[in-house]
Amino acid sequence: MPNPSAAMLVVGDEILSGRTRDSNMHHLAMTLVEAGIDLVEVRIVPDDPDAIINAVRALSESCDHVFTSGGIGPTHDDITAENVARAFDLPIAIRGDAYGILETHYAAAGLDFNEARKRMARIPDGARLIENPVSAAPGFIIRNVHVMAGVPTVFKAMLANVLPGLAGGEKVLSETLRLECGEGDIACQLGKLAEKYPDLSFGSYPFRENGCYGTNIVVRGKSADQVEGAIDDLKTVVMN
Amino acid sequence: MPNPSAAMLVVGDEILSGRTRDSNMHHLAMTLVEAGIDLVEVRIVPDDPDAIINAVRALSESCDHVFTSGGIGPTHDDITAENVARAFDLPIAIRGDAYGILETHYAAAGLDFNEARKRMARIPDGARLIENPVSAAPGFIIRNVHVMAGVPTVFKAMLANVLPGLAGGEKVLSETLRLECGEGDIACQLGKLAEKYPDLSFGSYPFRENGCYGTNIVVRGKSADQVEGAIDDLKTVVMN
Numbered sequence: 001m002p003n004p005s006a007a008m009l010v011v012g013d014e015i016l017s018g019r020t021r022d023s024n025m026h027h028l029a030m031t032l033v034e035a036g037i038d039l040v041e042v043r044i045v046p047d048d049p050d051a052i053i054n055a056v057r058a059l060s061e062s063c064d065h066v067f068t069s070g071g072i073g074p075t076h077d078d079i080t081a082e083n084v085a086r087a088f089d090l091p092i093a094i095r096g097d098a099y100g101i102l103e104t105h106y107a108a109a110g111l112d113f114n115e116a117r118k119r120m121a122r123i124p125d126g127a128r129l130i131e132n133p134v135s136a137a138p139g140f141i142i143r144n145v146h147v148m149a150g151v152p153t154v155f156k157a158m159l160a161n162v163l164p165g166l167a168g169g170e171k172v173l174s175e176t177l178r179l180e181c182g183e184g185d186i187a188c189q190l191g192k193l194a195e196k197y198p199d200l201s202f203g204s205y206p207f208r209e210n211g212c213y214g215t216n217i218v219v220r221g222k223s224a225d226q227v228e229g230a231i232d233d234l235k236t237v238v239m240n
Numbered sequence: 241m242p243n244p245s246a247a248m249l250v251v252g253d254e255i256l257s258g259r260t261r262d263s264n265m266h267h268l269a270m271t272l273v274e275a276g277i278d279l280v281e282v283r284i285v286p287d288d289p290d291a292i293i294n295a296v297r298a299l300s301e302s303c304d305h306v307f308t309s310g311g312i313g314p315t316h317d318d319i320t321a322e323n324v325a326r327a328f329d330l331p332i333a334i335r336g337d338a339y340g341i342l343e344t345h346y347a348a349a350g351l352d353f354n355e356a357r358k359r360m361a362r363i364p365d366g367a368r369l370i371e372n373p374v375s376a377a378p379g380f381i382i383r384n385v386h387v388m389a390g391v392p393t394v395f396k397a398m399l400a401n402v403l404p405g406l407a408g409g410e411k412v413l414s415e416t417l418r419l420e421c422g423e424g425d426i427a428c429q430l431g432k433l434a435e436k437y438p439d440l441s442f443g444s445y446p447f448r449e450n451g452c453y454g455t456n457i458v459v460r461g462k463s464a465d466q467v468e469g470a471i472d473d474l475k476t477v478v479m480n
Contacts, residue, residue, distance in 0.1 A: 116427030
């Protein structure tokens with residue numbers, strides 16, 4: 001059986017302008033591999049209603065799980081929550097439980113719980129909250145879409161909170177063989193191995209180090225025996 | 241007049257599995273800002289024919305320029321070139337000029353110009369080559385799609401080669417104001433400023449440093465006077 005599929009939607013002008021370097025995607029990718037969920041697409045879009053709505057609809061339809069990051073803070077350019085709601089034609093309004101969490105948090109911190117911060121209590125109808133142990137403002141899950149913060153510490157904490165509730169598949173194992181030859185030197189044999197092991201994936205990644213070049217071959221699959229067998233075959237090929 | 245728009249398509253299982261951390265996107269984003277071209281979408285897809293074909297078609301239609309990275313090497317999983325050709329229903333075959341470049345390169349390097357390496361001379365009908373001063377194998381431009389390598393040094397060199405041929409717009413200027421207050425403390429005023437300056441964009445990015453928290457406000461726009469004016473307004477607001 002194939003593993004469940006996932007997509008990520010990163011929302012934010014700051015990523016597309018190069019101001020901020022996204023790190024959530026890499027964290028999500030590594031976490032999903034461990035959980036046996038295949039990340040099959042990532043999209044990065046600006047803080048634009050139509051861009052968010054279209055991407056949420058497309059990814060929610062094509063994948064089992066969708067994870068969004070960014071755009072759920074208190075400022076005017078944080079428009080992810082309302083546009084995820086619009087993508088599913090759902091109303092969104094300030095909700096009591098989210099409001100209570102924020103009210104308690106700001107009271108304890110001695111900070112003004114102003115109109116801008118109250119926006120963070122807006123939750124689409126029917127969504128479940130995702131706890132935010134870092135800065136209180138919750139994310140939410142609606143249909144198969146997990147709406148989470150862009151701040152990396154918060155994103156990580158929210159992801160850790162939702163993961164146990166997701167049905168995973170078999171973990172994909174990977175093994176790397178480092179070769180001191182060019183990618184092109186091994187490419188023909190690698191192609192033949194890929195045909196011999198149709199359930200495995202073979203990646204080849206050239207590198208340069210201290211003026212020398214080489215290639216890392218990464219073999220990935222769900223069967224440890226097959227991965228090991230392919231690595232052994234590779235070693236035999238290279239030695240001949 | 242709005243600036244030309246651009247999209248990026250990153251092709252590669254290794255990015256989606258978390259094995260490799262993409263750096264080309266960030267480089268492209270910063271380079272396009274300088275050139276006055278707005279990066280409006282990024283998609284990351286696996287080494288899968290349909291995923292590549294669909295993304296190339298969608299992005300080529302919605303944006304003025306498309307830049308791809310990855311999947312043009314010598315191995316069996318390098319399938320970007322043939323699927324970009326298929327996206328436009330174009331034939332692809334080994335072409336004399338690309339073949340000559342590679343033949344000369346491998347002869348000089350004393351390396352076998354084998355079948356796998358010859359794959360890198362396959363160019364869709366009607367494409368223009370993009371020079372690769374690092375490892376010879378060329379990229380190509382077909383319609384509005386620039387097909388480039390995934391290896392960061394090669395991607396950078398190819399991008400530098402194609403940029404002078406692209407019509408750019410006005411450079412977007414940006415200025416950052418560092419505030420020692422929470423994002424929510426300034427959000428209401430920021431929203432009002434965004435209304436006052438409809439041609440500018442205002443981003444707000446919370447940070448934590450040495451246990452203190454603060455917010456960087458980034459004002460972006462094409463008019464230096466307006467950006468400066470907004471920053472002055474912001475300073476006034478914060479001091480009151």
